[in-house]
Amino acid sequence: MNVRRLIPTAALAGAVALGATALTACSGAAAGTGGGKDGKVGVTASFYPMAFLAEQIGKDHVKVDSLTKPGVEPHDLEITPKQTGQLGEADVVLYLKSLQPAVDKAVSLSGVKNIVDAATLTELEVHGSSGHDHGAEGHAEGHAEGEGEGHDHDHGEAGRDPHVWLDPVKYAEIAKGVGAALEKADPDHAADYKKNTDELVGKLTALDTEFKDGLKNTASRTFITTHSAFGYLAERYGLDQEAISGVDPESEPSPARMKELQGLAKQENVSTVFFETLASDKTARTLAADTGLKTDVLDPLEGITDKSQGADYFEVMRSNLKNLQKALGAK
Template identity: 70%
Template sequence: MNVRRLIPTTAVAGAVALGLVTLSACGGSSDAADKGGNGNDGKLDVVASFYPMQFLAEQIGGKHVTVNTLTKPGVEPHDLELKPKQIGELGEADVILYLKGIQPAVDEAIAQSNAGTTIDATTLTKLEEHGTEVGHDHGAEHGSEEAGHEEHAGEGEAGADPHIWLDPVKYGEVAQGVGAAFEKADPAHAATYKANTQALMTKLAALNSEFQTGLKNTSTKTFITTHSAFGYLAERYGLEQEGISGMDPESEPSPARIKELQDIAKKDKVTTVFFETLASDKTAKTLASDTGLKTDVLDPLEGITDRSKGDDYIEVMQSNLAALKKALGAK
């Protein structure tokens, strides 16, 4: 198992409380409250860093918020460079909702902004360290390959994995923290934010149940993907993620890593190599061709575009589930 927990398991309430402490330390949530959540249209002005944060803000805020997103559809979030106008918007926002560690330019700009409330989603749940490989038990199946895994572990860029939104349970923990922060920033509409948060939690619980049921019995537990974004999903549902590259979807694997993946695909009866919509599929298709495997899309949900298999987070996650069930031979 190639996962090392960074933060001990705690109750969701504790995570939310930690997040609220962070809010106060990041500029004080009272500024937005003093405005009464009132921009020119009387709504809470929220700036979201990229789509997973946008979805939370829209679902929880509803009609009482105006949401602007720094990362436009089709832009690879990791490579985002902010324009001066966007940096200016950060300073004028009532609330900034972001996920520290995934967009360096955003992290830097937020640190220098004077926003009323700054919500870092990573403070609202537990982070884990993931490299290229994430799974429950490689040792029994791969035996002598363990030395190879260790030798190439550096290629996986092991570290705190920010892709928490791809686990519906962790995403729900973040949602609860965001809801509590919205209530504090705009007390006049606290009841609505609370109700909207609960409605979203119900949707996420149903999604989690779909994944649990759909992936309970499969012919294989291993899937190969270009972007090592699905570590939390793999951990949640008892799967094994083998990433071609690390956390950076554009990084190139070494010949040794490609050979290792070919061996894993054969031993674990892997059928499919997954790629994503916002990054190059060249490496995935080359590996699939060399090993006689199929290719398909597993969407890391960093943005919704015309190519996305769904109109929102829930729909695209359901599409991901369907792709995994097919690739893993769900029974």
């Protein structure tokens, strides 16, 4: 059985409190005054999903900068000494530990005291290629035998999968923690942060309902993607994720893994191989050509560019839902 393993963490309430405590004051300014330019709280976010939270919750009270610029694959990000120095000037740093090693190192070297690690605001899990288990012993055994082939990659600390923002429920938990942290950092505007957080959580709850209803009845429950980023999404909505590569979308799969996926596509009635906007679609198109399958986009939402199927998190997530429904034969 491909049983999900949970990594013990502090209770969510405790994690939120810890995240908020880390922001008891803005560097270079008294709490509540805002240490950024124009009296705004300066927030440096590691990449798009973190920046989006800060912008949605902070709105006019914050100035948000992202370390990962549009079009840059977050896993490949390199940070210069100058950027590390600039990082130390931020009032608040918001990042997700274990996703971007360069950011983890820069944060540790920056001397920043006001840090929110999103990984402490929800429970991280360990996912293999498949995000959900239907109890098929042969299927599970196939994963165990293939683990050495390089498709069940370690995602970070203790193998925890960092792609939590692709699950609206977990993303909402992180939003609550970020909101509480900003309230603590800038108490003069705490009521606004609370209101904005509640609105964002409400939108994420509605999105969760859309996914539940939209993926309730489908002809297939298995999808193939280049990047092992959708374990939480698959887990949440009872789907099977089969990834060509691991956490690194640019890594080359082994011939054995490609052959395994060809067989699985036939067995599980898979119609589509998904690729993403920020990484090469070469392996997805090769697999699709070899198996007679179609290709489509499933966006891990690590960044927004002019090629994205939407202008923000919600638009791209709804495009993902539409593409999944089409590929899985939603009824």
